[in-house]
Amino acid sequence: QKEVEQNSGPLSVPEGAIASLNCTYSDRVSQSFFWYRQYSGKSPELIMSIYSNGDKEDGRFTAQLNKASQYVSLLIRDSQPSDSATYLCAVEYSNTGNQFYFGTGTSLTVIP
Amino acid sequence: EAQVTQNPRYLITVTGKKLTVTCSQNMNHEYMSWYRQDPGLGLRQIYYSMNVEVTDKGDVPEGYKVSRKEKRNFPLILESPSPNQTSLYFCASSSWTGNGYTFGSGTRLTVV
Numbered sequence: 001q002k003e004v005e006q007n008s009g010p011l012s013v014p015e016g017a018i019a020s021l022n023c024t025y026s027d028r029v030s031q032s033f034f035w036y037r038q039y040s041g042k043s044p045e046l047i048m049s050i051y052s053n054g055d056k057e058d059g060r061f062t063a064q065l066n067k068a069s070q071y072v073s074l075l076i077r078d079s080q081p082s083d084s085a086t087y088l089c090a091v092e093y094s095n096t097g098n099q100f101y102f103g104t105g106t107s108l109t110v111i112p
Numbered sequence: 113e114a115q116v117t118q119n120p121r122y123l124i125t126v127t128g129k130k131l132t133v134t135c136s137q138n139m140n141h142e143y144m145s146w147y148r149q150d151p152g153l154g155l156r157q158i159y160y161s162m163n164v165e166v167t168d169k170g171d172v173p174e175g176y177k178v179s180r181k182e183k184r185n186f187p188l189i190l191e192s193p194s195p196n197q198t199s200l201y202f203c204a205s206s207s208w209t210g211n212g213y214t215f216g217s218g219t220r221l222t223v224v
Contacts, residue, residue: 031209031210032210032212042217043202043216043217049210049211049212051210088155090212097168098168098206098209099160099171100147100170102147102154103154104153104154
């Protein structure tokens with residue numbers, strides 16, 4: 001059974017701070033990694049993808065991947081109240097099809 | 113506007129009454145997938161399709177059927193719904209492996 005683990009939170013940070021979200025996965029065959037944001041009552045929205053070890057930056061967001069440790073993280077710099085949402089980590093296994101596994105999500109609240 | 117459209121948004125039905133949730137995408141995406149989202153369990157993949165007439169099981173396929181007769185459509189069929197299929201369902205599409213999925217707005221299904 002492939003597993004994707006996230007701290008459920010809630011995580012609270014003050015406005016302007018860095019929010020750090022973490023995710024671990026169980027299967028070393030994992031190939032692609034994604035972070036989604038989901039506002040309450042809405043559908044998940046893709047914010048970052050990462051495939052190789054290291055950091056990937058997109059605006060205020062940085063995704064970090066360490067395949068040896070089976071660990072992927074998301075940093076949100078200069079956090080804004082509009083960043084308050086649940087963040088979902090997802091892992092794709094494409095060698096045997098297109099299986100996707102999601103973590104249960106981390107709830108983030110940015111306090112003005 | 114590029115989007116994934118699901119219908120209906122809300123559905124209440126009785127145990128054993130066959131139902132279909134429709135899903136259509138206008139982005140010419142190869143991949144399509146169905147997920148269910150339950151509190152504490154997160155998003156779980158039901159079925160996915162990598163092309164017309166190509167479908168495969170995800171993590172929780174029991175009690176569901178799908179078909180992919182056209183590239184744009186991927187309906188989810190519950191032949192004999194049961195109360196444990198009460199959930200929030202999302203359809204999603206993707207252009208290629210590693211590109212992440214674009215989600216529809218969701219269908220909230222209640223089986224009584």
